[in-house]
Amino acid sequence: MPRRIPVSTTRPTTLADIARQAGVSVMTASRAINGSGYVSEDARKSVMHAVEKLNYRPNLSARQLKVRRLDAIGILLPDIANPFSSELVNGMKRVLDPEGYTVFIATGNRSTRQEDASLQSFLDHRVDGLIVATRGTAMGDKALRSVVQQGVPLVTIGRPIHFRGVDSVTANHYQGAFDAVTHLIRMGHKRIGFIGIAPAHGKQLRRYQGYLNALREAGIEPREEYTVGPTEGPAFATQEDGYHGMLQLAQLHRPPTAIFARNDFTAIGAMHAAHTLGLSIPDDVAIAGFDNIPLAAFTMPPLTTVEQPIAQQGEEAARFLLERIRGRSQDRTATMECRLIVRQSTDLRLRNSHR
Amino acid sequence: MPRRIPVSTTRPTTLADIARQAGVSVMTASRAINGSGYVSEDARKSVMHAVEKLNYRPNLSARQLKVRRLDAIGILLPDIANPFSSELVNGMKRVLDPEGYTVFIATGNRSTRQEDASLQSFLDHRVDGLIVATRGTAMGDKALRSVVQQGVPLVTIGRPIHFRGVDSVTANHYQGAFDAVTHLIRMGHKRIGFIGIAPAHGKQLRRYQGYLNALREAGIEPREEYTVGPTEGPAFATQEDGYHGMLQLAQLHRPPTAIFARNDFTAIGAMHAAHTLGLSIPDDVAIAGFDNIPLAAFTMPPLTTVEQPIAQQGEEAARFLLERIRGRSQDRTATMECRLIVRQSTDLRLRNSHR
DNA sequence: CCGATTTAAGTTAGCGATATCACAGAATCT
DNA sequence: AGATTCTGTGATATCGCTAACTTAAATCGG
The missing domain is CATH 1.10.260.40 (lambda repressor-like DNA-binding domains)
Structure with a gap:
């Protein structure tokens, strides 16, 4: 050293x-x-x-030593490039600032080792509570369990939790995906593809489950060759994945007439591939995404997508955390509903709007 | 309380x-x-x-109280949605992690008051040094000056600094803009518009100065009606700004045949407006952006843009900070060169590539 | 074989804040 | 009037850790 x-x-x-x-x-x-x-x-x-x-x-260190309270809470994010992160933090701050808490952010950069290090840092600095919004992994779960055992108030966001002593907030990804795919079916599509994960790894992915069940509920049996994507399980799918996924699906004997993409980045990559192939959207292929990133309204054509209430998830998580800090010991869970936003990438009749 | x-x-x-x-x-x-x-x-x-x-x-608080060192450094970012932020932080971590420093992030959320609060928080917690990447404002400058006076090592990124005791790292936005506009001129354009700031507020904006001087150096006198954008000075320009800016320019008697947008978001907004107007890119109007955000390669057509070395700026800033912490007292400044990336939004002859 | 050095511990004294106790004078109550 | 409470203030002891000093045994060189 x-x-x-x-x-x-x-x-x-x-x-x-x-x-x-x-x-x-x-x-x-x-x-x-x-x-x-x-x-x-x-x-x-x-x-x-x-x-x-x-x-x-x-000197807050001196004060903390005596009062055992730092008036600071730690937020662990997967990475900050993510379009959620900002909104999420805004929501939390809206609740925590007025209560006199300072918010510190650390990122795990998608590496479990870095996540653990950041988590440990927060614990070492004796923050009053933690909000963790990273994706679930076995190693991560173990670290979180130890946090709970140490009596540090903990709330997770968008991450199913398998043990007690933790509050968690999540959006209903399942329902959002279900609604989007149902919308595609209503638009007359029967051959609908999913881009964003390899079929074998989709068990954990609620968005994929929503896709499958929407099809089944409409009496359409999902076809395995209509699902393409990376095999890395819960990794974030990118534009590249969308691009290559679309190319792959287009090569099928009877290609899908509609695509539900795991997220907007993937959808944008798929749109790009469609353009490259000379397919027009939505006439030759309809495309829907998930997340409603700011750019989704500005693609050509504007992208149909599912919006999740991000800031509200942040607020709720912050409120849960405050309650924990103040002594509540029962576990609480909140599930927020998503909202389908239909734009021209699936429905041409809509006016060209940025809403 | x-x-x-x-x-x-x-x-x-x-x-x-x-x-x-x-x-x-x-x-x-x-x-x-x-x-x-x-x-x-x-x-x-x-x-x-x-x-x-x-x-x-x-207990780090107890240790810090004694050794007057926290082995933590604070990073103040404008907001985290920004595509820079993540890369910037990655670069810094690459340097700071191996030295045993923990990195905490706070955001100012584009509000000077919040920025000041975050800055103060870092000082109150007695971090060993600060890296500030927020946009310059008078109020912000005052706060930073006081940081320096308190003897806290400070490095700024992308922000001109008007007093001593601070290191700073920046990209050569001027040169990047100059290169992009020169490229447009070489492609045969004479009427080139700028979208992203109102003409009266462009004095401080190096990207705008690069635009102006590239024109002048080619013997083209800039026309004021070719510059459109928000009047809020150094605020970040968005897709909406780009969209409306393009509509505005298109209404001119002799509209520009090429657009240099302040950043990629603005460029994407402008592209969208061009599509809406039935203008084809780059035949009717060529469009170039700045920043090379991940999506820039996936627009239709792919966007010509300028890439700044973000991670390297983060690394250099971190190195500067370490040197300061270890006692260097002379001021240092680093300027990183930008790189023009030509894609089809300005030059149709290029192959359709994602690079 | 003896003073000097090295190695291996322990003791004491804070870092800067606050909780607690102690105390005095003013205000209030019975 | 005497007891009780309310105000206002200060002295002292920690919080958990480490720097600096001290002590004592082990090792060493001439």
Whole structure:
């Protein structure tokens, strides 16, 4: 471990400096600053004046050592490029800021090892609670279980949890996918493909289950060759996956007339492949995605997709966490409904709109 | 301020617990764990054994209080939806992780007040250094100046800094824009529009200056009516801005035959408007963007754009910060070159490629 | 074989904050 | 009036950790 030479310019102001400047004891200064206990108006004023003058900021490490509370919560995200992340954090902040909590973010960068490291960092810094929005893995589950055992309040987002002591919030991906595929069926499609995961790995993927069941409920037996995608299980599917998936499906003897893509990125890749192949959308092939990323309204044609209430998931998770921190011990779960947004990539009759 | 009831399940293990369990003094335990000073092999082993058994993790607040070092650095980002953010953080982590630093991220959400709050939070927690990647504002500058005065090592990214004691890293946006516009001129265009900022507010925007000078250097006098965009100064320009900007330019008596958009989102909005108007790209209007977001290769047609070395900026910023923390006091600045990526939105002759 | 060095521990004293106890004077109650 | 409560303040002891000092045995070189 390399040595670090500190560049101590001026020592930061401490409570003792304030007390000296204000002519009171440190305890009185502390009380004045925190508004606890009895402090005369005179004393309060001169302390506040000193705080202002010396530009005092309490040392949170010192405070935390004593009160065992950091007023900070940690958020673990899979990665920040993800279009969710921002909205999710906004939702959480909306709830946590007014309560005086600071929010720190760390990312796992899709690597379980990095996720564990970030999680450990939060624990080492003794945050008051954790919100974890990374994808579920066996290794990750083990780490989370130990978090719970250590008594640190924990809420997960979009991740099924298999043990107690945790709250969780999720969107109804199953229903969203079901609705999207049902919409395609209503538009007259019978041969509907899924791009985003290899058939063998789709058991865990609720979006895929929604796709399968929508077909079955309409009396259409899903065909395995209509499902294409990466085999990496819960990995995020990309534009490239969508592009290659579409090419693959187009080569079939009787190719699908409609595509339900695992997410909007995948859908955009599929659209691109369709253009390349000279297929027109939605006449030759209809395409629907999932997530309603900002760009979805700006593809050509605009993309039909499913919107999940991201900010609300963040808010709810934050509320759950606050309740946990304040002592609730029963587990709670919230499932938020998704909303189908029909645009021209599946229905030409719609006006060209950005909504 | 609401009261918080702690849910103390089991008190976390302390060094004293370890010492007791291992049958040594706390100091020996500390030395064994930190690998400092002399510790016999026997003692080290039994301490490590106790650490393992009791699942001990040092209390970083307590340690920080003593050693005045947190081994953590704070990163302030404008918002996380931004496609940079992720890459930027990856670059930083690549440098900081191996040095034993933990990275915490906070966002300002494009609000100066929130940025200040996040910055203050980092300072209150006494991080060892700060990397700030938010857009420059007067209020923000003031806050940063005070950071420097407090002796906290600071590096900025993509933000011109007007005072000393700060390192900064930036991409050569000017050159990138210059190259893109020069490319448009070489493709035979003479009437080239800029979408992304109102002409009166473009003074600060290096991308706009690059546009103007590329025109002038080619002997083309820029026309004010060819520049359209929001008036909010350094705000981020969106798809909507691009869409409306394109509509506006198309209404001119002699509309531009090429568009240089402030960023890829704006370019995508403009492309969408062009499609809506029945203009073909690049025959009726060529369009170039900036940033090379992942989707840029998947628009129809693929978008010509300028790529800036994001991860490298993150790495360099992290290296600068480490040097500062270790005592360097001269200011350093790095400017990274951008790279023009020509695709079919400006040049039809190219093969359809995703590179 | 003896002083000097190295190795291996333990003791003490804080870091900067707050909880707790102690105490004095003012205000209120019975 | 005397007891009781309310105000306002300060002294002291920690929180969990490590720097600095101290002690003591082991090792070493001439």
